[in-house]
Amino acid sequence: MDTIAESIQKKAYELGYEKCGIIPINLIDEYADKFNERMEKIPKSKMFYKSQERLIKPKEIYPWAKSVVVLTSVYGKYKVPQELNGHIAKAYLFDTRVDKNTKEYQNNRALEEYMQELGLKVETNQKFGVVGMRWAALQAGVGIIRRNNFLYTESGSWVHLEAWVTDRKMELKETNNVKKCPKSCNRCIMSCPTKSLSEPYTMSPTECVSFLTTFGGRNLPEEPLRKKFGDCIYGCDICQDACPMNKGKWKDEEEFPGLAELAPSLTPENILNMDEDFYREKVQPKFFYLSPEDLWKWKIDALCYIGNNYSESYKPLLVNACNNANNKISEMANLICSELSLQ
Ligand code: SF4
Ligand code: SF4
Structure with a gap:
């Protein structure tokens, strides 16, 4: 008979998730150190990171939590409308966090229901996460974090991450055979138009085009970096597009619900x-x-x-x-x- 962890993983695969790993909550403790290191390294990022601090405190916020279930779903299978390619970041074009028409949104709800049926208390935050998801995914063997800070699986970085905390002590790690970044590669860093990504694993979030063209950048006329946005209108994929480990990973096969109709308006x-x-x-x-x-x-x-x-x-x-x-x-x-x- 399957353990509860095995049943959750099996259900996740049935629903179409690419990966599903489960780790004890203690395995994400080290994330707080990494988070603080990042903040210290780029002092001007402090305000930004402070606003994300809840991600290093899941044990305080959910004192009953004993494990984390972390999953990926692949969005690199969708067709990118030609008029938006390079202008709107793909993670936003194929955002499934709130779009009820997407299979991925429905899967998220179905998996939560399944875990509840198994008797688990669970909590997620579909929009902004309940834990540092890339770190949790790394610990759970779902993939690796590359020098451009993105989590990669065998599908490249074109994956959405989802996570739940649960009240059940469980551990079931995933397997991956994703190779490390080539030793001398720095293409992502060289490609970054604003130098927000300045060193491996080091970025200044408030200088990132993705931040400045979405919830940040409230005063762009006074922002000198705006002249470096190039083709980007909303979000930026440049350090992912430049990465050789993403070569050939975008499949462009399926229509994303409603996007072909919306694209000409954007x-x-x-x-x-x-x-x-x-x-x-x-x-x-x-x-x-x-x-x-x-x-x-x-x-x-x-x-x-x-x-x-x-x-x-x-x-x-x-x-x-x-x-x-x-x-x-x-x-x-x-x-x-x-x-x-x-x-
Ligand atoms: S998303 Fe764009 S601006 Fe941000 S770090 Fe990557 S290349 Fe630089
Ligand atoms: S561009 Fe090179 S260094 Fe950067 S994430 Fe990709 S493989 Fe790693």
Whole structure:
């Protein structure tokens, strides 16, 4: 007869998860040291890390927790809409954390229900996690963490992580045969446009394009790094795309629910012309790092892209944005016009 841990792992595979490892909660204690080391190494990141501190305290927050179940699901199987490729980070395009139409969201709910049926008390946080998930996945043998800080399985870094704490003492490690980074490789570091990733396993989160184009970067006109965003509008995959260990790992086989219909609305032109109702109904629920009041931020990100990739066809849009009723949008548009000597 299977142990409870084996039953959970079996169910996870049946549902389509790629990996499922289970570790005693004590195995994530060391994460607090790593977390603090990172904060000390990049002092300007302190504010950011402070906001994440709950991830090093699962034992305080869930005093009943005895083990962690950590899983991966592969998103590198989905078709990337051509007009969004390189502009919106793939983890956000194929975000399954809140999208009830996706199989992965439904699997997350089904697995939780299954664990409860087995008599376990469990807790997860689908949006932001209950533990440091990459660290937990490493401890559970799910994969390895590479120099660009991403967790890799045999599917590359194109995997979503999910985790639960449970009240049952269990251990069932996964196996992987993922090779370490080649000794002399530093392609991810060299590729990082803002030098946020400055050394192996070392990054400054508040200088990362992914942060500055999503929940951070609230004052991009004053942010000199915006000129380094290149093709990125929302999020950044550059240090993952540059990684030889991701070569050939993207499969581009399946349609992601609703994405083909939404994609044409997320070009820079259409973001700038987007109205509040459409944003609130169709865009914000998927890209939830920005609030229902934050359409202005998407428009600033689109303006930033236009500033970095200007062509004459953007001129009417830019001029129009200079007169936008929202001060933040008009300020950014005017600044770009002046930087491009259009006024
Ligand atoms: S996501 Fe982009 S900006 Fe952030 S560390 Fe990687 S390459 Fe640098
Ligand atoms: S680019 Fe090279 S050093 Fe960076 S994560 Fe990939 S293999 Fe490792």
